[in-house]
Amino acid sequence: MAMSMGYYGDTAMKKISGGGVGGRYDVPEGVDVRGRYEEEFAKILTKDALIFVAALQREFRNHVKYAMECRKEAKMRYNSGGLPGFDPATKNVRDGDWMCAEVPPAVADRRVEITGPVERKMIINALNSGAKVFMADFEDALSPTWENLMKGQVNLKDAVNGTISFQDKARNRVYKLNDQIAKLFVRPRGWHLPESHIFIDGEPAIGCLVDFGLYFHHNHAAFRKTQGEGYGPFFYLPKMENSREARIWNNVFERAEKMVGIEKGSIRATVLIETLPAVFQMDEILYELRDHSVGLNCGRWDYIFSYVKTFQAHPDRLLPDRVLVGMGQHFMRSYSDLLIRTCHRRGVHAMGGMAAQIPIRDDPEANAAALELVKKDKLREVRAGHDGTWAAHPGLIPAIMEVFTNNMNNSPNLIETMKREDAASLTEEDLLQIPRGVRTIEGLRLNTRVGIQYVAAWLTGTGSVPLYNLMEDAATAEISRVQNWQWLKYGVELDGDGVGVRVSHELFGKVVEEEMARIEREVGRERFKKGMYKEACKLFTRQCTTPVLDDFLTLNAYNHIVVHHPGGSSKL
Numbered sequence: 001m002a003m004s005m006g007y008y009g010d011t012a013m014k015k016i017s018g019g020g021v022g023g024r025y026d027v028p029e030g031v032d033v034r035g036r037y038e039e040e041f042a043k044i045l046t047k048d049a050l051i052f053v054a055a056l057q058r059e060f061r062n063h064v065k066y067a068m069e070c071r072k073e074a075k076m077r078y079n080s081g082g083l084p085g086f087d088p089a090t091k092n093v094r095d096g097d098w099m100c101a102e103v104p105p106a107v108a109d110r111r112v113e114i115t116g117p118v119e120r121k122m123i124i125n126a127l128n129s130g131a132k133v134f135m136a137d138f139e140d141a142l143s144p145t146w147e148n149l150m151k152g153q154v155n156l157k158d159a160v161n162g163t164i165s166f167q168d169k170a171r172n173r174v175y176k177l178n179d180q181i182a183k184l185f186v187r188p189r190g191w192h193l194p195e196s197h198i199f200i201d202g203e204p205a206i207g208c209l210v211d212f213g214l215y216f217h218h219n220h221a222a223f224r225k226t227q228g229e230g231y232g233p234f235f236y237l238p239k240m241e242n243s244r245e246a247r248i249w250n251n252v253f254e255r256a257e258k259m260v261g262i263e264k265g266s267i268r269a270t271v272l273i274e275t276l277p278a279v280f281q282m283d284e285i286l287y288e289l290r291d292h293s294v295g296l297n298c299g300r301w302d303y304i305f306s307y308v309k310t311f312q313a314h315p316d317r318l319l320p321d322r323v324l325v326g327m328g329q330h331f332m333r334s335y336s337d338l339l340i341r342t343c344h345r346r347g348v349h350a351m352g353g354m355a356a357q358i359p360i361r362d363d364p365e366a367n368a369a370a371l372e373l374v375k376k377d378k379l380r381e382v383r384a385g386h387d388g389t390w391a392a393h394p395g396l397i398p399a400i401m402e403v404f405t406n407n408m409n410n411s412p413n414l415i416e417t418m419k420r421e422d423a424a425s426l427t428e429e430d431l432l433q434i435p436r437g438v439r440t441i442e443g444l445r446l447n448t449r450v451g452i453q454y455v456a457a458w459l460t461g462t463g464s465v466p467l468y469n470l471m472e473d474a475a476t477a478e479i480s481r482v483q484n485w486q487w488l489k490y491g492v493e494l495d496g497d498g499v500g501v502r503v504s505h506e507l508f509g510k511v512v513e514e515e516m517a518r519i520e521r522e523v524g525r526e527r528f529k530k531g532m533y534k535e536a537c538k539l540f541t542r543q544c545t546t547p548v549l550d551d552f553l554t555l556n557a558y559n560h561i562v563v564h565h566p567g568g569s570s571k572l
């Protein structure tokens with residue numbers, strides 16, 4: 001590894017007596033690891049790796065704090081009746097003729113990307129799945145327990161080295177990588193999430209800098225050699241609201257490249273456009289990352305969540321039932337069309353999003369219907385001009401691959417052929433148009449049933465789950481939470497199924513009670529007792545009824561999964 005010695009220099013030289021032996025991490029000055037010690041975690045939390053993460057934290061923490069303050073200011077504006085829109089101050093960026101750096105050959109073809117948590121068996125299955133890309137997730141699909149995060153880093157290191165294997169003893173099956181595997185992208189957490197098992201200079205580390213820093217430090221050299229054809233590593237960046245947040249990522253990338261002595265522009269990232277404010281910042285985000293970008297992605301589930309959150313104080317913009325807010329709604333279609341036009345104009349990929357359907361094993365008819373819905377969604381995406389899309393499950397890949405391949409004219413992508421100049425005329429009104437549809441008591445029940453079960457899974461370390469034949473993760477659960485909150489706050493009338501009741505605290509209390517009874521029946525008494533359903537119910541109910549909406553479900557729930565190891569490793 002070509003390493004800038006000046007950077008790793010002095011601090012790395014200071015040794016802690018007894019560090020790294022007897023169950024303690026060998027930490028540099030100012031760093032305190034409070035998570036459980038394990039030998040294999042210590043191979044990730046090396047002193048050099050922690051120096052690297054601490055350097056990023058020290059350089060960028062004030063920028064991140066400022067960006068989070070700006071989010072609060074924007075929220076206040078929206079809560080006082082303001083609407084998000086295009087920023088007149090950056091019109092020159094939107095109108096300018098600049099381009100992003102050329103797409104690296106290794107990832108020119110991204111027609112199907114599988115996503116999944118950084119769990120060992122799933123990583124192997126995903127890399128072997130036949131998809132072009134695998135997005136390994138520290139975010140929506142992962143509950144960020146210390147064990148999950150550290151094991152995830154161990155797994156990714158083994159995957160990049162090509163040595164990853166997994167033995168399923170019960171099924172007498174050994175999992176190994178095929179010769180041909182998907183290209184690996186890694187999605188760190190969002191800017192808002194702390195990593196409370198690692199303290200730097202007395203405050204919790206910034207979660208995404210831990211995810212990025214540890215993965216980059218350990219894997220950049222091997223990745224560029226074996227996967228990236230000289231480029232990489234590759235990333236997905238979630239939940240940004242403004243281009244100033246993209247500028248921080250760009251600066252992090254440049255700093256990281258410099259620190260290890262690799263060319264500027266080696267790291268590449270796709271940004272998820274999954275907040276309502278960000279749809280008005282797509283050019284600006286690409287501009288900030290223009291040396292490091294490989295496109296944008298329609299993170300549709302968080303986008304719907306963000307619509308509710310942004311308009312939490314706008315009772316005239318209430319959503320219909322969650323199941324009715326699909327890509328067919330005008331504001332969603334406009335967002336996808338504008339994203340395609342923006343990306344192709346700047347020479348990068350416009351990625352589609354996730355259909356929530358997954359294979360239904362025990363019901364062939366329902367399975368065929370679910371597959372049809374996925375195919376229809378993917379056909380809409382490729383016809384609109386998306387260069388690729390997401391799959392939640394390996395069983396969906398052949399069908400999705402076929403839809404994209406049949407509609408891409410033998411090209412690896414549609415960047416040059418689907419310019420979508422027609423989307424240039426889309427207006428702020430198009431992007432904000434209120435979704436149409438009814439609200440029902442069944443919508444309230446489903447939100448509650450799904451929300452509680454998701455939180456119960458998350459609290460026990462599982463971040464993506466199958467519920468009622470759909471994939472549920474942090475983003476989809478957020479919709480359930482904020483929709484319940486919104487309906488309760490405004491006492492909306494649920495009249496879509498002819499019942500005609502108003503949502504009140506009494507009604508919600510009754511719904512929670514009945515849905516908890518239903519969950520117990522469905523999962524069985526034993527599992528219900530052993531699981532964390534009651535804790536989840538308490539947490540979810542509080543989040544739905546709190547007078548001031550929590551910014552994120554997972555931020556509020558995070559304290560429940562932080563476990564500090566009594567004999568932590570500290571050099572404070």
Ligand SMILES: CC(=O)SCCNC(=O)CCNC(=O)[C@H](O)C(C)(C)COP(=O)(O)OP(=O)(O)OC[C@H]1O[C@@H](n2cnc3c(N)ncnc32)[C@H](O)[C@@H]1OP(=O)(O)O
Pocket residue numbers: 114115116117121122123125126137140141301302354358359391392393394464465466470471472473475476
């Ligand atoms: C809004 C967003 O951010 S979307 C992106 C984030 N969300 C995700 O990434 C969700 C990814 N998908 C999943 O986690 C899973 O598919 C779930 C939880 C939805 C369903 O999981 P399961 O019920 O375990 O699926 P199922 O039992 O059908 O799995 C069958 C096999 O496929 C594998 N599998 C299922 N999904 C995936 C995946 N996404 N990646 C790799 N392997 C997978 C399973 O490991 C299992 O392997 P095995 O046969 O070798 O044991």
Ligand SMILES: O=CC(=O)O
Pocket residue numbers: 140272274298299300301302303353354475
């Ligand atoms: O991250 C993806 C989303 O849809 O949210």
Ligand SMILES: [Mg+2]
Pocket residue numbers: 140238272274299301302475
């Ligand atoms: Mg998301």
